[in-house]
Amino acid sequence: MAASHESASRGPASTTSGTHEYETGAQPDVFWKSPEGSVTLLHGDSLSALNSMPEESVDVIFADPPYFLSNGGTTCQNGKRVKVDKGRWDKSLGIEENHAFNRSWLEACQRVLTPNGTIWVSGTSHVIHSVGFAMQQLGFKPLNEIVWEKPNPPPNLSCRYFTHSTETVLWAAKGRKSKHFFDYPRMRAENGGKQMKSVWRMTAPGKSEKTHGRHPTQKPLSLLERIIAASCPEDAHVLDPFNGSGTTGVAAARAGMSYTGIDLSDEYLELTKARLLAEHPEWAAPAKSKRRLRAVK
Numbered sequence: 001m002a003a004s005h006e007s008a009s010r011g012p013a014s015t016t017s018g019t020h021e022y023e024t025g026a027q028p029d030v031f032w033k034s035p036e037g038s039v040t041l042l043h044g045d046s047l048s049a050l051n052s053m054p055e056e057s058v059d060v061i062f063a064d065p066p067y068f069l070s071n072g073g074t075t076c077q078n079g080k081r082v083k084v085d086k087g088r089w090d091k092s093l094g095i096e097e098n099h100a101f102n103r104s105w106l107e108a109c110q111r112v113l114t115p116n117g118t119i120w121v122s123g124t125s126h127v128i129h130s131v132g133f134a135m136q137q138l139g140f141k142p143l144n145e146i147v148w149e150k151p152n153p154p155p156n157l158s159c160r161y162f163t164h165s166t167e168t169v170l171w172a173a174k175g176r177k178s179k180h181f182f183d184y185p186r187m188r189a190e191n192g193g194k195q196m197k198s199v200w201r202m203t204a205p206g207k208s209e210k211t212h213g214r215h216p217t218q219k220p221l222s223l224l225e226r227i228i229a230a231s232c233p234e235d236a237h238v239l240d241p242f243n244g245s246g247t248t249g250v251a252a253a254r255a256g257m258s259y260t261g262i263d264l265s266d267e268y269l270e271l272t273k274a275r276l277l278a279e280h281p282e283w284a285a286p287a288k289s290k291r292r293l294r295a296v297k
């Protein structure tokens with residue numbers, strides 16, 4: 001399915017209770033649900049999936065949206081010049097349409113956030129200014145601008161620019177009146193007893209995080225683990241509208257939070273499921289016993 005860049009339309013009014021119920025008749029298809037119900041993976045366009053979710057049902061959102069980078073340029077991979085082509089979903093539709101798209105999904109995220117809920121959005125200069133502007137337009141409350149510094153970035157082959165070595169992660173609360181959660185003591189403790197700064201030095205995910213398959217823009221678990229530790233109140237419901245390989249889901253499950261992930265690609269949702277089952281082998285569907293089936297007959 002191609003990415004929908006239409007402007008946001010409100011979904012049907014929520015009639016369900018509980019944070020993990022999706023309305024009957026709504027568009028997204030449940031790709032997989034963990035047997036105890038803490039994880040739901042939805043296959044489909046994030047805008048329709050978000051619009052089918054109950055209002056104020058999510059505490060923390062991490063979104064790693066298309067960066068609109070795959071437009072015929074080149075980059076360096078393993079020392080070689082290669083074309084940037086992360087997928088159809090990453091192609092630019094032009095400045096205005098890209099911004100309309102960002103505004104639409106951010107508005108849909110704002111609707112599902114609890115009043116004190118927060119959202120993190122990662123991006124490079126190709127997308128992050130539009131995201132920041134859309135957040136201002138929608139009345140989000142800015143909290144932090146995190147700089148994720150990569151110690152080993154690929155070299156810049158053209159030698160006409162500084163080596164790109166950072167990504168930005170914007171952290172914002174649902175609205176001006178939100179009283180957001182921040183685990184300050186934990187962050188200070190993790191930083192050796194000193195206040196943690198907004199520049200985070202973390203390596204890109206290595207082979208050990210890619211044993212179940214590859215995703216072209218996989219985020220490191222260390223980044224998501226910090227985000228979740230810093231901003232999730234107890235028993236939080238975490239959402240990622242651009243699930244990818246499921247890094248947010250793995251980090252949320254490790255922290256004991258519930259999780260909903262949305263992606264257009266069933267291949268990436270399959271990868272996510274494999275990563276989650278590696279964390280929780282008990283979530284695998286039990287093999288059906290022929291003996292038991294006979295007994296039931």
Ligand SMILES: C[S@@+](CC[C@H](N)C(=O)[O-])C[C@H]1O[C@@H](n2cnc3c(N)ncnc32)[C@H](O)[C@@H]1O
Nearest residue numbers: 003045046064089218219242244245247263264
């Ligand atoms: C930048 S990647 C996310 C990578 C992820 N953070 C990870 O660690 O693997 C964006 C993902 O969003 C998905 N995607 C793009 N447009 C979408 C849309 N409109 N609705 C749902 N998923 C979309 C793509 O298939 C891709 O997997």
